Amino acid sequence: MANHVYTAAALAAAFFLAPANAQASPQAALPSAEVTTAVDDVVARYELPGIAVGVVVDGKVRHWEVRGETAAGSGERVGRDTLFKVASNTKAMTAALLARQVDAGLLAWDDPVVKHLPGFRMYEDWVTREMQVRDLLIHNSGMGPGAGDLMLWPEPNHFTRDDVIAGLEYLKPRWSFRSRYAYDNTLYIVAGEVAAAVGGAPYDVLLRREVFEPLGMDGCRIGEWRISEAGSVASPHVKRQGQWIARQDGEVVADMPMAAAGGVRCSLDSMLRWTQTWLAEEGDTPHSGWLSKKQREAVWTPHMPMPLTSRMREWNKSHFYAYGYGWRLSDVDGTAKVAHTGTLSGMYSAVTLLPELGTGFVILINGEAGEARTVLEQVLTKHFTAPGQNRTVAYYAEDLARERAAPESSAARQSSGAPVADARASAPRSIASSSELAPWLGEYRDPWFGDVSICPSDSGARFESANSPRLSGPVFNAAGRFLVDFEALESDADAWLDFANDSPDGKKQLTMAKVDPDADFSYDYEDLHFRRTGECASQ
Structure with a gap:
């Protein structure tokens, strides 16, 4: 095939x-x-x-x-x-800017990225070595769609270009490098920094x-x-x-x-x-x-x-x-x-x-x-x-409209690898109390997204992101599963919060997933892997 x-x-x-x-x-x-x-x-x-x-x-x-x-x-x-x-x-x-630089002899499409950005790293060392300038532009990295986009959106946030590039080595690929197409934005940030490095001036x-x-x-x-x-x-x-x-x-x-x-x-x-x-x-x-x-x-x-x-x-x-x-x-x-x-x-x-x-x-x-x-x-x-x-x-x-109305079974979605909606997404929601969340309250850290907290608030508990302030909101319980309602974002941006005790280092874990499986892939919650780092400041 x-x-x-x-x-x-x-x-x-x-x-x-x-x-x-x-x-x-x-x-x-x-x-x-x-x-x-x-x-x-x-x-x-x-x-x-x-x-x-x-x-x-x-x-x-x-x-x-x-x-x-x-x-x-x-x-x-x-x-x-x-x-x-x-x-x-x-x-x-951005591609045209790089093409102008190729015309000027400043770089070649098959240059290794590390030739121009020595600190560049991907999750796998061999991909770091083999990644060429051309690969930055064609969505063949092996990462999932929108990987790392939470460092770019929603705006405004506190991430820098250096943060985006440093975060790439923590984004685990879903497929082998150059094996298939999956749209990404983060490698275009790298492309812009390659242009800046060879051009001797900032991208803009x-x-x-x-x-x-x-x-x-x-x-x-x-x-x-x-x-x-x-x-x-x-x-x-x-x-x-x-x-x-x-x-x-x-x-x-x-x-x-x-x-x-x-x-x-x-x-x-x-x-x-x-x-x-x-x-x-x-x-x-x-x-x-x-x-x-x-x-x-x-x-x-x-x-x-x-x-x-x-x-x-x-x-x-x-x-x-x-x-x-x-x-x-x-x-x-x-x-x-x-x-x-x-x-x-x-x-x-x-x-x-x-x-x-x-x-x-x-x-x-x-x-x-x-x-x-x-x-x-x-x-x-x-x-x-x-x-x-x-x-x-x-x-x-x-x-x-007819296409949207056409029946599509969960089995068909699963066979295609697409996520399937959790039935609890449509269940009645109630504010999660601090006592319900007591085993999980605290500060958490993901290696590329940074620090978040799930701590008591006047009405129950809130999820707060240090680097992306708009990713904040109250925690709800939907038929026994926790979710966060990001108040400043569209309704389809809500995220499930899934806690576990079984991390290798003995620390509590937090993973996330889109409540709406069809939400924009830039809400790449599935790439987040938090470890608990401490108690809430108020505890």
């Missing part, structure tokens, strides 16, 4: 490296009215707080749409210059110098910056009881550890310049020499096969799926697709390129709107790859 997967990847590489026709075909003629209708429909169906969409055809911005407010109820309208978090679309920018300085400035992406921010100096800035939103609630930034946006994985904010105009750069043939634009043809090809080479979903087969007639350097690569209706999405704290983004059609588009949304992004990205893609189908937002939204 593995040989067939890699054969498919090899065929995909040939497909992507074949000469592309960057001239839009008649099939790719811009359907402006349909774009407007699709944006209107998705805004109405999902009641989005704000959205910005732009389309590039034949190297030019041919259409754009903006709707809504930067913050619900503020009266400030979203514009083409409004800054949105692009989240994981930052990864392609290099990204501005090597990417934003030469490409004219003036409406992008990275590192530390001030809201009052940035113009229009969209606030992320979460939905509570049917209402969008804006999460306002402070005046100063900090240089967060996760910058190289998802820390960029950009305007629609700047993201469209980014799109134009990647769609341009060599010599077509003033920026075409910004990256060599060899490195453009390296970035879009399928380096790691990804699972091809039934939805991709049904919706897009896709035959392969793979990860390049910061981009996802696939085929849709017989044409190449290069794309990525971004999801971060109440903001969603998508960048989609159809290079053989000379077409691309950008979607920026300032709300929790994963399905809205999915259906709009699909509608816009199909307008160019299969315009005769005339499939609408409603068509794809209803298809997703």
